[in-house]
Amino acid sequence: MALGLVGCASSSTSPAPTSHSERPTMQATLKPDPSLSRFEVEVCFPGGLPARIKAGVPEAARFLSRPAAHDDEGDVALTRNASGHLVFDRTGRPGCVRYDVDVHAVLVSHGGTHALRTAQALMISTDFWLWRPAETDASTTTELHIVAPSMTISTPWPASKTHPQRLALDATALHWRSHIALGAFETKVVDVLGARLEVALLDGKRAMTDDALLDWFQRAGGAVAAFFGEFPVRRLQVIAVPAGASQDPIVFGFVVRGGGPSVLFFLNSEATDADLTRDWVAVHEFFHLGMPPIYSRDAWLSEGVTMYYTEVLRARAGFISTDDAIERIHDGFGRGRASGTGATLAEESAKMQQTGAYFRVYWAGAAIALNADIAQRQATRDESLDTALQRLFRCCARDKEFWSAKDVVAKLDALATRPFFRTVAEQWVGSAAFPDVSPAYSALGLSELAGEPPTQSRGAAERSLRKALLGRRAR
Ligand SMILES: [Zn+2]
Structure with a gap:
């Protein structure tokens, strides 16, 4: 599969930022509550509040509450337009907007490949919580700080060069789908000819062992690397989620590329280590990464x-x-x-x-x-x-x-x-x-x-x- 290959931005001729010291378009802070049922988000615009902001998908407007904005002159009134966008009453001055996202409600109505809760962890699409200017282009960058000191965090994004504790999101993180995982889970690194697969092993019922699964990712990645001469990407976020019982050892997988490559795998809860040799999904998803993004x-x-x-x-x-x-x-x-x-x-x-x-x-x-x-x-x-x-x-x-x-x-x-x-x-x-x-x-x-x-x-x-x-x- 290759879900999420929609909503791609039209091609832009805007120049990319030329200097690392150039400030990001957005500085965002995400604070999940300990139960992972609510996010508190603040997004600041050092270059000035835009006219309107929106979520990555229109339906996400339902899950936003208590929005409030201010700039360097004081509070800025907000209204919602017919498209669900938030419209600022005053624009152009440096300012911030903060809001809550009802993650629990996202899970209830969009649980599955967009958002998923295990006993200990949450996986959620960025489309549902990171609001961004209604108009963005290839030069729109975001610096994100996830404040969750007691949690493990998995994202596809690299660390910011200027603030290593923060994440640097390029424009594709806003235009294409991406996911984060938060909570209590193991992360393991699989090396495929120098490429780094950062595997988040979300909790849940699963017969296969971590070692066998990681070994399988290594072998499947190796088969694809043998074809292309190297593993197709240098760094890959992998999220492995236990799913129900099924015929295939890996039930389903898909690639998303927002801000960096990522593969989600849904694992057959009853498949054993020996069953993994029958799997075709890992080779399939890794192979996708060797082709350009296609509509x-x-x-x-x-x-x-x-x-x-x-x-x-x-x-x-x-x-x-x-x-x-x-x-x-x-x-x-x-x-x-x-x-x-x-x-x-x-x-x-x-x-x-x-x-x-x-x-x-x-x-x-x-x-x-x-x-x-x-x-x-x-x-x-x-x-x-x-x-x-x-x-x-x-x-x-x-x-x-x-x-x-x-x-x-x-x-x-x-x-x-x-x-x-x-x-x-x-x-x-x-x-x-x-x-x-x-x-x-x-x-x-x-x-x-x-x-x-x-x-x-x-x-x-x-x-x-x-x-x-x-x-x-x-x-
Ligand atoms: Zn596919």
């Missing part, structure tokens, strides 16, 4: 490519066999073919959150990735979707602007010696039919019988292509 309407590309490589990289790392990878990809195509609403892939992708046509979008995208990859492997000596994605990672994965699928596809072609992706994508993105994978199957020596895993031919060329794609890599 959620274009999930066919971000999820399709990621789904394809989820299985490919698991085989290359030896987590699953080549046969298993082929079977899982084949099975995914079958599920993708059998689901959907009959719309074109582009339309299906754009309305996936409403229709729930995830299998269709993910696996049709994966089929396009397979077709493009095989076509490029056959047409060139040493290029593939691998090499194009590795180049895309190096130029663009850490971009602070969202990409459209069209732009990513054009870039993948530009990064290859022979364009290969657009032709395949254009053929299927505008079509309601599931992509035809028979040419790729034939190149790989896979033949289908209805309801059976594909059989694999003994031909040398096909075997060699299967090995190039899925063979275990030396570590």
Whole structure:
């Protein structure tokens, strides 16, 4: 998944701050109460109160109470407009606003991926408590002080260079989703080839041990690092939350990128250490980090490519066999073919959150990735979707602007010696039919019988292509 890829700011031409000594646009202080049911927040604007402030999502207006503002001349009256924004009666002078946030009410109405309470800890989206100017741009920065001396704190944000006790949030922390965790929990650091995964292990019923889970993050991260040449980000916030029982050892995960990369994992409470080797979600989410941020309407590309490589990289790392990878990809195509609403892939992708046509979008995208990859492997000596994605990672994965699928596809072609992706994508993105994978199957020596895993031919060329794609890599 890649939830939270919405509400991205339009591109801005405003210059970024050039000096570390430049004061932040906002200086915020967050004080949670000991029961984690209420936040007291103060946000100061050293450069002057803006005209209006808003939360990250409109529904957050319901949870704000007792707002009060002042500037250097005295109290400033506040009113709410029809959009739920707070409007200052006087603007432009240095001043502050303070307010309370009813976290308990957020949990009651938006509990789940936005906010979550365990016995000892709270995870909550920044959208619900950090109010910000209604107009922000790429130069808007925030210095945040979380006053919770007896609590453990997990955030995706780096320490401020001028005030190491505080956190430095760039503009993406306001434009994109992010989460903090507060309370009593363990944090552990996992090192993946020099990258630092800061894992918050929230409390709850869980059969698997901390050690096994951390080891799994290390191995899954290693499989992704082997592909990109390094782990895709230097520092990653990871929040691991026990969830209910489910089939998969990690039930669900997603990436958010506000102010720094972060992955949330929801763990199957009954999965054991041994079950973790079956997990695909960790490789999947870590792989997402190697691609630039892509609009959620274009999930066919971000999820399709990621789904394809989820299985490919698991085989290359030896987590699953080549046969298993082929079977899982084949099975995914079958599920993708059998689901959907009959719309074109582009339309299906754009309305996936409403229709729930995830299998269709993910696996049709994966089929396009397979077709493009095989076509490029056959047409060139040493290029593939691998090499194009590795180049895309190096130029663009850490971009602070969202990409459209069209732009990513054009870039993948530009990064290859022979364009290969657009032709395949254009053929299927505008079509309601599931992509035809028979040419790729034939190149790989896979033949289908209805309801059976594909059989694999003994031909040398096909075997060699299967090995190039899925063979275990030396570590
Ligand atoms: Zn995903």
